[in-house]
Amino acid sequence: MREPAVLFVCLGNICRSPLAEAAFRAEASRVGLEVEIDSAGTGDWHVGHAPDRRAQAVARRHGIDIAHYRARQVCAADFHRFTHVVAMDGENLRLLRRLRPADARAELSLLLDHVAGRAGESVADPYYGDAEGFDLTWADVSAGAAALVHTLRA
């Protein structure tokens, strides 16, 4: 696995983490950062599913097609494969801390920890809200992606 290698994690892997993956891919590509990128969910309800239609729509509005992404569940091997495992919210992070094998290399963080002045903040779960919630999700994951790319280049 190439280094750095970044895994974005939320609950279902159909809303927030696929959008974080998409925003981070776009930003890494824009600045020429060589990095392995994936996303996963802590839950297994949506394994094999495409992203939520509202997530696909907001990505498309920003010029990115995520229709081919497929949800998967995070597993122990991910903590060895990835150098950075980046949670969307505090609940995801607590679960990842429990799943992380003691000898794993992955550093755990919240996505918004990387944004100046927003450490400890969660990307709100938009799943049960309306379509506008996904615009806020996009704004948050874009800010997080840009900040994380900046950190990894430094």
Ligand code: 4NP
């Ligand atoms: P995500 O959103 O964690 O951002 O992918 C959710 C997707 C599905 C569910 C909850 C949150 N769900 O309860 O099925």
